[in-house]
Amino acid sequence: MTMDARQSAPATLRNREPILQVLKTVLPTEGTVLEVASGTGEHGVFFAPHFPQLQWIPSDPNPDARASIAAWQKFQSGDNLHPPLALDVCERPWPLETEPFDTVDLAQFPVSAIVNINMIHISPWEACRELLAGANRLLPSGGILYLYGPYKENNQHTAPSNEAFDQSLQTRNPQWGIRNLEDVIELANTQNLQFVKKVSMPANNLSVIFQKK
Numbered sequence: 001m002t003m004d005a006r007q008s009a010p011a012t013l014r015n016r017e018p019i020l021q022v023l024k025t026v027l028p029t030e031g032t033v034l035e036v037a038s039g040t041g042e043h044g045v046f047f048a049p050h051f052p053q054l055q056w057i058p059s060d061p062n063p064d065a066r067a068s069i070a071a072w073q074k075f076q077s078g079d080n081l082h083p084p085l086a087l088d089v090c091e092r093p094w095p096l097e098t099e100p101f102d103t104v105d106l107a108q109f110p111v112s113a114i115v116n117i118n119m120i121h122i123s124p125w126e127a128c129r130e131l132l133a134g135a136n137r138l139l140p141s142g143g144i145l146y147l148y149g150p151y152k153e154n155n156q157h158t159a160p161s162n163e164a165f166d167q168s169l170q171t172r173n174p175q176w177g178i179r180n181l182e183d184v185i186e187l188a189n190t191q192n193l194q195f196v197k198k199v200s201m202p203a204n205n206l207s208v209i210f211q212k213k
């Protein structure tokens with residue numbers, strides 16, 4: 001137990017290194033990464049020092065999550081990791097579309113990538129739709145959207161553990177659930193986001209990469 005607001009999600013310790021290896025191959029060489037749904041903040045603290053050429057802005061709609069993100073940042077010495085933004089993908093417009101950001105000059109460092117880990121199955125389908133719409137609004141041509149999580153493929157679960165997880169998600173909230181990859185790709189296409197590739201990740205997860213047309 002910590003004596004501050006830092007929260008810890010055990011999965012982040014397991015998935016952060018494999019995710020980092022994929023991010024190294026897909027993130028742009030300059031600009032700002034907007035991390036949507038940062039949760040505890042452990043990912044941003046871990047990733048940002050590996051990308052000193054990029055500015056990293058975490059975000060989450062949950063105030064407790066933002067307190068955790070800010071608390072983790074006290075343990076992060078680099079200057080490219082910024083304070084968390086209050087961003088709910090379902091609320092238009094997103095803050096960065098309308099307001100200057102305190103610690104990043106977005107004219108100098110425009111948002112060139114959006115990273116979203118483990119959100120679209122733990123939120124209603126509307127959140128996936130609004131994430132893709134927001135990425136369309138915010139990213140320049142060539143910008144990257146990186147998604148990570150479990151998926152169905154061709155409407156089939158890819159592992160019994162994913163099927164059990166899907167059932168537990170839907171028990172918690174009938175609007176939650178593991179998404180079908182082809183549905184996400186189809187929706188992305190309507191938002192000018194071209195599917196680039198999927199990468200198999202540990203524990204039956206996928207990295208899914210899109211590029212703004």
Ligand SMILES: C[S@@+](CC[C@H](N)C(=O)[O-])C[C@H]1O[C@@H](n2cnc3c(N)ncnc32)[C@H](O)[C@@H]1O
Binds near residue numbers: 088
């Ligand atoms: C399972 S946690 C994942 C957190 C972190 N990315 C990770 O992998 O540890 C899901 C996160 O999605 C966020 N979330 C849920 N609905 C959202 C929405 N509409 N807009 C933005 N974030 C949302 C929650 O607040 C929560 O922090």
